[in-house]
Amino acid sequence: MTTTTTSEQHAGPRVLRHVTGVVRDGDAVRITVQALPAVELPGTPGWLTGEDLIDQGVEVTMPNLPRELSLPPRTPEQVDLEISLAGPSTARIALGPPGARVHREAPTWLGIVVVEGTDAPRVEEDDDAVTICGEGVAVRVQRSPFAIQVRDADGRTVLRTAERLRQVAGFPTAPPVLLDDGVHLNLEMGTDEEILGFGEQFGPLVKNGQRLTLRTEDALGTGTGMAYKPVPLWHSTSGYTGLLNTGATVTADVGHVRPSVLSLWVDDESLDLYVVGGEDPRERLAAYTVLTGRAPRPPLWAFGYWMGRCRYHSAEEMLTVARAMRAHAVPCDVLHLDPDWLVVDRLNTDFIWNTDRFGDRRAFVAALEALGCRLSLWELPYLDPASPVYAEAEERGYLVRTTVGAVAHVRRTPTPDGRDRALIDFTDPEARAWWQHSHDPFLDDGVAVFKTDFGEGLPDDAALADGTPANHAHNLYPLRYNAAVSDHIAAHTGRAPLVWGRSGWAGSHRYPGQWGGDAESTVAGMQATLRGGLSYALSAPGFWSHDIGGFFGPELTPGLYVRWTQLGALSPFMRAHGLRPREPWEFGEDALRISREWIRLRYSLLPYLWQAAADSAERGLPMLRPLALEHPGDPVAPRVDGQFLLGADLLVVPVFDDGTAPVARRFYVPDGDWYDLLTDEPFSGPGFRTVEVPLERMPVLVRAGAVLPRVEVDADVRRTDDLLGRPWTLHLYGVEDVEADLVGFDGRRTRVCVAGGAVAATGSQAVTEAVRHPRR
Missing domain, CATH: 2.60.40.1760 (glycosyl hydrolase (family 31))
Known part of the structure; x- marks a missing residue:
């Protein structure tokens, strides 16, 4: 040589x-x-x-x-x-x-x-x-x-x-x-080291063997290899x-x-x-969220059932859905309206209300409210040149420019008419304030929440007003977009903010909530959605959810609709949404009956979900938790990405199947003693178990030692407001007597002591009964 x-x-x-x-x-x-x-x-x-x-x-x-x-x-x-x-x-x-x-x-x-x-x-x-x-x-x-x-x-x-x-x-x-x-x-990497995280990635939870490009994109689904919410954060099992x-x-x-x-x-x-x-990933997430901020707990109604469709085309169509929810005794808190509320409604938001389709906005919101439903509205940060406000925004300098001074155009997202859309520059204080205050009339009329869709389309040659380097601007754009809307909702309403965002980056968890994008209506789409949520939970801890039934694809089967509804009922948020109808009565009497039972089960568990949400906000932990987060010493846990913990005490085992016949479901039981939430059947871990589950069932296990507050839900419960003032029941699993601090629906602490057959509560939340499990 x-x-x-x-x-x-x-x-x-x-x-x-x-x-x-x-x-x-x-x-x-x-x-x-x-x-x-x-x-x-x-x-x-x-x-x-x-x-x-x-x-x-x-x-x-x-x-x-x-x-x-x-x-x-x-x-x-x-x-x-x-x-x-x-x-x-x-x-x-x-x-x-x-x-x-x-x-x-x-x-x-x-x-x-x-x-x-x-x-x-x-x-x-x-x-x-x-x-x-x-x-x-x-x-x-x-x-x-x-x-x-x-x-x-x-x-x-x-x-x-x-x-x-x-x-x-x-x-x-x-x-x-x-x-x-x-x-x-x-x-x-060590010989047994495993790497998890990197944001909302839709493949296996353990990333070993994968090559990932962390760049926020309009992923066009959950099976394309792209990601709506990548995050440059990872966890190593080495500590x-x-x-x-x-x-x-x-x-x-x-x-x-x-x-x-x-x-x-x-x-x-x-x-x-x-x-x-540190060995405990929960403590590491807590330290990470000290650096990057923590998500505030959303309002109680956000944890109710949401229903949407792309698209509802008129006020009467949505009011018909709300009436049907009441007629079928299905609790529902939020109805979501996609772009048809706009006049120019294709990849454009100019805040011009479509009176031809939806009439007077305040009257429409009031009509929904009378039926027990709040209104959610879609938006995106793009403007169509056909909009009447486009010229104003361009003249005032509110639109993103390129490095040569031209108006920048959205990249990668196709437009149905060939016109290039412009983007709002959220780094310009005046443009940000203009966009924020455009929400004011809607919030004043009672609109509850905005779905902050898209945001992944900033081109690479963008020159933002604040001088953000071009190589950083694209991925930071979704963070700034969601922050602008979330911050203003909080400032204008005085309540905990809430958006329903699709795009994101590191720090996006500060602006709850996010959903998993446009999943295909298949078993593979359901599996990918959960994997994305688990991966995101380790990278952006807070409040995440998904579209029940998937957004697009083959005709959704009644069996898959029910299985996805069960998953949604035990997710941080619960929203059904898709290109075609997602209302439970659209899938037959059995699907309606079973779905209603699981929706009511969710409402009965809202006191527990409220505690888990408080824990998330206070400690910087996700509500939806991979097993590896709660069981860091378990060598099997990192590769278990078909089930999860909701909070610390509920083990949820979705059934990935699109038929209506009973199926065998094999799942992993972590260390300790567990009880089936519905039957009290005992399980012990660690180890795998296989059970046969009919369409009506999904395995949900409760950790021994857990104290689950619940509330009675009957046919009179239309939405979360109807639960206010109802007493809670404490369900004790594997313990006899207990002292617990609970956060009431009013946000105040209540001290509860259970001794013998007596229940004593000190605080604003009434707790009148204790039920011990397994029942004897």
Whole structure:
């Protein structure tokens, strides 16, 4: 083998190789790192710098070395690494060229992270490394060759760069940090390490073996490989959570190309990585939501039953549905109206109410209210040039412009008429306020909630008013769109905000709620929807749901409609919606009867759901929880993505089937004792069980030791308002006496003591009875 070193300027990849300086700067440690030009071997895995081959660990005696290697020059380039603590167990690792914005700006500059405080670290130095230590996390930076390790409070290495991984001749295959049209971070994965997260991804919950592009898109379904709500956050079963504080596109190769490497490519000159250490993912999510904010608990009525259709075409059509809900004794809180409320109603929102179809808005809202239903309205952040307000918005500068000054156009989402739609620039304070105040007449007339649809269409050549870099703007647009509407609803109404959003990014969980996009009306669509929700729960903890029955596709069967309704009844929110009718009476008498039973069951469990929602808001946890979240020590739990926990105490096992005959359902029972919610049948875990479930049933298990508050639901209950003032019953599973703090529907705390046969409650919520399970 022969080597030659080129002397010309090298404009290609660079690899971080040597620490050249360490300076304490307030609560941060600034480390200067030398990056050297590097080349990838032709036709074989491996990277080389211009340094001596032996110094790079190359086995020069191997008979199958390449014959000739043209090494790059050794001209060093400076990279600045800044390490600080963002909490007792959270480290921030910011890396970029001198003067990069990651070093100049506060970490909140993108709107993802919302706090900028740091803890003072302890710094340890020796000849080999510098270590930045906090109470529950430590970052060790190896001086030469450059490498990073993160350790937890017990000193365990939970994250390490992949410098040890090489091919047979010793060439490194995954340099720790590679700069090449972006930043590549290569992390070594342990032999039994599993990676979860990355937002609302519709494939298997464990991401090992997958390659994901994190870029928010109009995914056109749940089976296309794209995602409406990707999030650059992941959890490792080795004991850490990582967040990339970026709006740039991220590619996550989770052992897809190299089985032992988690490779992260960020389309930016810098890397801003937060690492949260700790064995319990619940505690890591709590720390993550301290950084990025927590979702407020939505109003009680949001947890009732929602009904929608794309589309209802008139006021009378919707009032007929509301009357039918009452006639069939189906509780329902919200009716949703898609774009037909607009005059120009195809990928346009200009807030011009269609009086021809829906008459006087205030009168229409009042007519729905008389039937017990609130009104939800659709919107998107796009304007059609055919709209009467388009010229005003363009003249005032409210529309997103391109880098050459032209009005930007929505990308990827097809338009039915060929006209290009424009986008509202939410980074312009005046445009944001104009859009927000356009909601005021609707809110004043009693509209309860807006479905903030779309938002994934910002083009790559957009030049936003606030100067957001183009490579960050696309993914941040949904965050800013939903924030604008949610914030204004809260400010204008004085109540907890609520939107029903489709698009999202890191931080979107602050603006509840979100739904899983346009699923196909198939068993595969139902499965993908749940997987997306579980993955999103680990990345954006809060309040998420889905369209019962799926949005599009083959004719929905009565069996699948019932099975999906059962899943919806035990989801954080419950909304049926699709291109065709989703009302339960549209699927036959059996479907109506069974669906009504499950809807009523949901309403009876609203006191429990209310506690789970409070827990989510207070602790930064999702309502819908993967088993791996509540059972982090269970090696089986991460790969169980066909069932979930609702709150901490209900284990929900959806039945993925589109027929009406009984089916066998195999599911995993986590550690401990459990009881069937409807029959009290006991189950013990850990282990798999198979039960036969008729169409009327779905396995729902209650954790032993749980205290479930419930309320009686009869045919007189039309909506959640009818439950106010009704006493609750405490259902105790596997325990005799208990003391519990409950949050009443009025938001105030009630202390309940159960001793013997007596129930005593101190507070605003009446609790009059205790029922012990299993019943004797």
